[in-house]
Amino acid sequence: MIDSANLLIAGCGELGARIGSILSAGGMRVWGLRRRSERLHGSIEPIAADLSQPDTLADLPARFDLVVYTAAAERFDDPAYRRAYVDGMRHLLDALERQQQRPEKLLFTSSSSVYAQSDGVWVNEESPTLPTHFAGLRLLEAEDLLVRRFAGAIVLRLAGIYGPTRTRLIRQLESGEARCIERPPVYTNRIHLDDAARLAVHLLGMTGSGGVYLGVDHEPAEQCRVLRWLAKQLGVVPPQVVDEAAAGERGLRSNKRCSNRKVLATGFRFQFPTYREGYGAIIREMRGEHPS
Numbered sequence: 001m002i003d004s005a006n007l008l009i010a011g012c013g014e015l016g017a018r019i020g021s022i023l024s025a026g027g028m029r030v031w032g033l034r035r036r037s038e039r040l041h042g043s044i045e046p047i048a049a050d051l052s053q054p055d056t057l058a059d060l061p062a063r064f065d066l067v068v069y070t071a072a073a074e075r076f077d078d079p080a081y082r083r084a085y086v087d088g089m090r091h092l093l094d095a096l097e098r099q100q101q102r103p104e105k106l107l108f109t110s111s112s113s114v115y116a117q118s119d120g121v122w123v124n125e126e127s128p129t130l131p132t133h134f135a136g137l138r139l140l141e142a143e144d145l146l147v148r149r150f151a152g153a154i155v156l157r158l159a160g161i162y163g164p165t166r167t168r169l170i171r172q173l174e175s176g177e178a179r180c181i182e183r184p185p186v187y188t189n190r191i192h193l194d195d196a197a198r199l200a201v202h203l204l205g206m207t208g209s210g211g212v213y214l215g216v217d218h219e220p221a222e223q224c225r226v227l228r229w230l231a232k233q234l235g236v237v238p239p240q241v242v243d244e245a246a247a248g249e250r251g252l253r254s255n256k257r258c259s260n261r262k263v264l265a266t267g268f269r270f271q272f273p274t275y276r277e278g279y280g281a282i283i284r285e286m287r288g289e290h291p292s
């Protein structure tokens with residue numbers, strides 16, 4: 001990867017900014033594109049634009065060598081997903097083409113929600129993607145669009161992101177609202193925000209990295225097991241165990257174990273290999289202890 005390259009981060013929120021700051025520290029010039037561009041600071045140069053409004057993309061301020069697409073839907077509904085992923089991706093590709101820009105690499109942070117497997121099986125990059133829910137459908141549509149139009153695109157399917165600012169499970173436990181399904185076991189898959197950013201940077205820097213990757217840590221873990229471990233660390237009551245019907249989830253939820261074998265084979269090493277290291281560090285930080 002060229003240190004002096006120009007990088008565009010389209011939809012530059014928390015993950016995008018983390019990717020941008022790693023690469024700008026390495027000497028790259030980084031632009032972050034989002035609607036509320038005033039929220040960007042530090043070494044990331046702001047571009048105020050709306051991916052769902054092609055006119056706002058008409059005059060991109062530089063020639064980009066690398067592009068990362070990290071926009072996320074602002075609501076959990078189909079129109080918002082379509083706007084953020086499908087329309088946004090198409091508009092950005094159109095704008096780059098119209099401006100005769102041909103970046104060397106384009107990486108899209110998609111999601112493991114493209115897999116609809118619901119019986120706890122292992123999935124990898126070759127597994128069938130047959131989503132029936134709008135979230136997986138729209139993400140897959142954006143992936144297809146990108147792969148058709150950009151040879152060598154990198155699709156990074158991330159599992160649930162957690163980190164110091166993403167502590168939903170901790171808050172649920174602390175408020176006594178945490179629930180989990182014990183039988184059948186429900187597997188959850190995750191990646192720490194820092195590892196998600198480091199992995200994107202790693203793939204951008206790799207020669208011939210085009211293709212699909214699953215961005216997930218080493219340990220798909222049962223919902224109840226994770227929550228009980230967390231409750232113990234926090235010193236709060238364990239989660240309430242409910243059955244599938246009570247959780248209102250029967251037949252709705254995907255339940256799979258995502259493999260990180262392909263990512264490990266590229267030489268990537270996780271800073272937080274499982275939820276224990278990741279949440280352990282978050283809890284120590286919450287308590288004002290030094291990270292170890």
Ligand SMILES: NC(=O)c1ccc[n+]([C@@H]2O[C@H](COP(=O)([O-])OP(=O)(O)OC[C@H]3O[C@@H](n4cnc5c(N)ncnc54)[C@H](OP(=O)(O)O)[C@@H]3O)[C@@H](O)[C@H]2O)c1
Nearest residue numbers: 011013014015034035036050051070071072111158160161
């Ligand atoms: N969070 C997860 O657990 C998870 C799991 C799997 C995959 N991912 C993927 O990881 C990526 C980052 O997710 P995140 O949770 O870190 O997101 P995030 O912090 O919410 O950042 C997303 C950014 O997209 C921007 N954006 C949304 N719509 C836009 C539009 N029309 N035009 C321009 N910018 C727009 C938003 O900024 P403005 O509102 O200022 O425009 C926001 O800062 C996403 O691609 C997501 O699909 C996330």
